[in-house]
Amino acid sequence: MKLLAQELSFETLxxxxxxxxxxxxxxxxxxxxxxxxxxxxxxxALWGGDLRDRGQGEGFALHVAFGIETGLAIVSLPLPAANPxxxxxxxxxxxxxRLQRAVFDLLGIRARGGDPRPWLRHAxxxxxxxxxxxxxxxxxxxxxxxxxxxxxxxEGDGVHEIAVGPIHAGIIExxxxxxxxxxxxxxxxxxxxxxxxxxxxxxxxxxTLADGYRLAGRVSGDxxxxxxxxxxxxxxxxxxxxxxxRALWLRALFLERERVANHLGDLGYLGNDAALSxxxxxFMRLKEDWLRLSGALFGHRMMMDAIVPGGVxxxxxxxxxxxxxxxxxxxxxxxxxxxxxxxxxxGLQDRFLTTGRLLPSLAAxxxxxxxxxxxxxxxxxxxxxxxxxxxxxxxxxxxxxRAGDVAARVAVRFEELFESLRLIRLIVxxxxxxxxxxxxxxxxxxxxxxxxxxxxxxxxxxxxLEAGSDGRIRRCHCHDPxxxxxxxxxxxxxxxxxxxxxxxxxxxxLSYSGQDL
Amino acid sequence: MYQILxxxxxxxxxxEAPPQPDQALRVAAARLEDAMSRTLGxxxxxxxxxxxxxxxxxxxxxxxxNPYYNLEGLGIKFAASPKxxxxxxxxxxxxxxxxxxxxxxxxxTPHPKLVVAVGDCGISGGIxxxxxxxxxxxxxxxxVDVVVPGCxxxxxxxxxxxxxxxxxx
Ligand code: SF4
Numbered sequence: 001m002k003l004l005a006q007e008l009s010f011e012t013l014x015x016x017x018x019x020x021x022x023x024x025x026x027x028x029x030x031x032x033x034x035x036x037x038x039x040x041x042x043x044x045a046l047w048g049g050d051l052r053d054r055g056q057g058e059g060f061a062l063h064v065a066f067g068i069e070t071g072l073a074i075v076s077l078p079l080p081a082a083n084p085x086x087x088x089x090x091x092x093x094x095x096x097x098r099l100q101r102a103v104f105d106l107l108g109i110r111a112r113g114g115d116p117r118p119w120l121r122h123a124x125x126x127x128x129x130x131x132x133x134x135x136x137x138x139x140x141x142x143x144x145x146x147x148x149x150x151x152x153x154x155e156g157d158g159v160h161e162i163a164v165g166p167i168h169a170g171i172i173e174x175x176x177x178x179x180x181x182x183x184x185x186x187x188x189x190x191x192x193x194x195x196x197x198x199x200x201x202x203x204x205x206x207x208t209l210a211d212g213y214r215l216a217g218r219v220s221g222d223x224x225x226x227x228x229x230x231x232x233x234x235x236x237x238x239x240x241x242x243x244x245x246r247a248l249w250l251r252a253l254f255l256e257r258e259r260v261a262n263h264l265g266d267l268g269y270l271g272n273d274a275a276l277s278x279x280x281x282x283f284m285r286l287k288e289d290w291l292r293l294s295g296a297l298f299g300h301r302m303m304m305d306a307i308v309p310g311g312v313x314x315x316x317x318x319x320x321x322x323x324x325x326x327x328x329x330x331x332x333x334x335x336x337x338x339x340x341x342x343x344x345x346x347g348l349q350d351r352f353l354t355t356g357r358l359l360p361s362l363a364a365x366x367x368x369x370x371x372x373x374x375x376x377x378x379x380x381x382x383x384x385x386x387x388x389x390x391x392x393x394x395x396x397x398x399x400x401x402r403a404g405d406v407a408a409r410v411a412v413r414f415e416e417l418f419e420s421l422r423l424i425r426l427i428v429x430x431x432x433x434x435x436x437x438x439x440x441x442x443x444x445x446x447x448x449x450x451x452x453x454x455x456x457x458x459x460x461x462x463x464x465l466e467a468g469s470d471g472r473i474r475r476c477h478c479h480d481p482x483x484x485x486x487x488x489x490x491x492x493x494x495x496x497x498x499x500x501x502x503x504x505x506x507x508x509x510l511s512y513s514g515q516d517l
Numbered sequence: 518m519y520q521i522l523x524x525x526x527x528x529x530x531x532x533e534a535p536p537q538p539d540q541a542l543r544v545a546a547a548r549l550e551d552a553m554s555r556t557l558g559x560x561x562x563x564x565x566x567x568x569x570x571x572x573x574x575x576x577x578x579x580x581x582x583n584p585y586y587n588l589e590g591l592g593i594k595f596a597a598s599p600k601x602x603x604x605x606x607x608x609x610x611x612x613x614x615x616x617x618x619x620x621x622x623x624x625x626t627p628h629p630k631l632v633v634a635v636g637d638c639g640i641s642g643g644i645x646x647x648x649x650x651x652x653x654x655x656x657x658x659x660x661v662d663v664v665v666p667g668c669x670x671x672x673x674x675x676x677x678x679x680x681x682x683x684x685x686x
Contacts, residue, residue: 125650131648138649139648139649140649141649166615166618167566167618167622170595171565171575171578171579171595195615196614198610199645200645202650203648222576265579278524281584284579284582291580302669337520341520512572513570
């Protein structure tokens with residue numbers, strides 16, 4: 001089939017996700033990129049693969065995933081084994097910059113004319129060591145080196161730099177922020193990440209379709225449900241699995257519980273960062289109640305490993321359902337009181353309003369997704385646009401705001417919190433009876449790609465999976481929404497004062513581990 | 518203000534009694550004299566270091582400060598710098614890119630330099646193992662006193678680990 005009136009011929013991928021895939025040459029890829037941009041679509045992910053061990057004449061591949069009205073469109077560009085290169089896509093989608101650099105660090109395939117700086121590699125392994133090449137021995141270790149990274153310098157009267165990290169002052173993941181400031185005002189922020197890169201995608205190559213879900217669920221622990229579900233969607237599409245309806249509904253229950261847990265925590269910390277520690281104590285109490293019930297009902301406070309290929313590992317009893325509904329009522333009441341307090345608190349609103357603004361036009365230009373995107377008018381939410389079972393029956397209300405400031409990101413969280421509480425009660429009330437786990441069937445075609453795509457609490461998580469007919473994973477690419485939102489933080493802080501950075505950063509609350517992999 | 522006070526009164530005090538130390542979590546002999554143990558027991562300063570975790574362990578460490586566990590109520594505080602810390606709470610397999618930073622933080626930490634390795638990753642490298650990108654367990658990079666198993670460990674398990682680390686020999 002054709003998409004966006006382009007030449008490329010797409011085939012529909014099997015599985016739960018609305019995904020189409022086409023092979024293209026450079027011109028076809030570039031034309032498709034432009035068409036996506038012109039029709040208001042967005043870049044979702046970009047990754048590479050090594051096919052050289054598949055036989056004579058095979059080389060590498062570049063895969064680019066776009067979000068368009070019909071769902072996900074994946075364009076794959078075959079590349080030669082010698083000197084693999086592709087055109088720099090960051091001129092069309094600026095968000096491609098870091099993704100392209102990561103692809104080079106891992107696979108040695110280069111964006112022609114693109115930013116040559118490394119991203120995940122920090123001089124701690126050699127420049128010509130490409131871990132995701134099939135013939136690379138990833139167990140090799142190298143002595144650590146000091147890296148001299150080419151930060152962009154801001155020159156001028158009274159400009160100076162503040163460097164923070166990788167180890168931060170609080171209980172936060174490691175990253176490096178380089179601020180160029182005049183007085184208290186931030187002129188520029190440059191992020192340098194990759195500190196928690198732990199070779200996850202290479203590690204997948206030692207696993208099978210049946211057990212990779214545990215690793216996927218540990219790419220970014222705060223989104224373990226979203227990743228596990230996305231991984232399982234991908235594995236199930238390769239394994240031609242029929243997932244029982246009860247399992248699908250329970251997955252949505254877990255996903256919404258994960259969203260609520262994270263939103264409760266964020267709302268607390270956002271109050272705290274604006275000097276209302278009362279908010280932190282209250283919301284963290286609610287979050288603890290929430291996690292305890294998950295632990296009691298599903299065996300794990302964060303529901304790690306609750307979603308498995310073919311279904312779910314945890315079930316819900318009638319009595320458990322009643323406990324969940326009662327807790328939703330209680331949390332809804334308490335959160336409504338707290339929202340009222342936040343809304344009426346002049347000091348808090350003064351810190352939230354107009355702070356850390358990300359304008360809708362810039363958010364669109366940068367392909368920003370997830371809740372940060374929705375607070376800047378980017379109306380992307382897979383639960384409403386490309387709903388899988390059971391979302392196709394739940395009529396999820398999308399929360400969007402235009403202001404793009406901290407206040408808007410707080411408002412989106414409150415609205416999504418209340419909406420998720422509604423969804424959870426609905427799911428519990430309508431949970432179908434029956435099996436909760438059916439076995440995977442062995443994968444068929446060697447060159448098939450399985451796709452998982454799930455709207456986690458932070459944004460859409462994508463998993464692209466390839467496996468051999470023996471069930472061993474060839475390639476598993478996990479894409480965190482943070483990739484596309486981190487660059488927007490560099491813009492949102494501009495013109496704000498340094499002391500507002502923690503608040504603005506918290507209002508984004510992005511994953512380091514998810515993008516470092 | 519009235520709303521806030523009303524909510525505080527309605528919520529009441531949620532703090533629960535702390536758990537007991539568990540000497541089975543030690544991987545090195547206890548190093549603290551009784552007097553020092555008692556001092557730290559009332560005013561312990563922790564520096565948390567994410568050496569490459571998936572951030573799941575951090576989520577549960579955050580929970581320690583909620584009203585149920587009320588870490589500060591026990592006299593335990595998180596510091597912004599290792600220079601002010603008695604104890605390092607280290608999560609994750611040590612990512613290769615974090616190896617130097619973790620060693621530096623350890624060097625900056627004053628005596629007694631207690632180290633608690635958190636989670637299955639901190640104990641063994643966990644699911645990530647050892648590779649070009651991961652140094653594996655925390656003990657491969659800096660000396661460790663106590664380990665806290667779990668993926669992630671529950672807040673209660675974390676509390677037991679911390680209290681064990683400051684118990685006397
Ligand atoms: S122990 Fe588990 S939760 Fe903690 S960092 Fe490792 S994988 Fe994440």
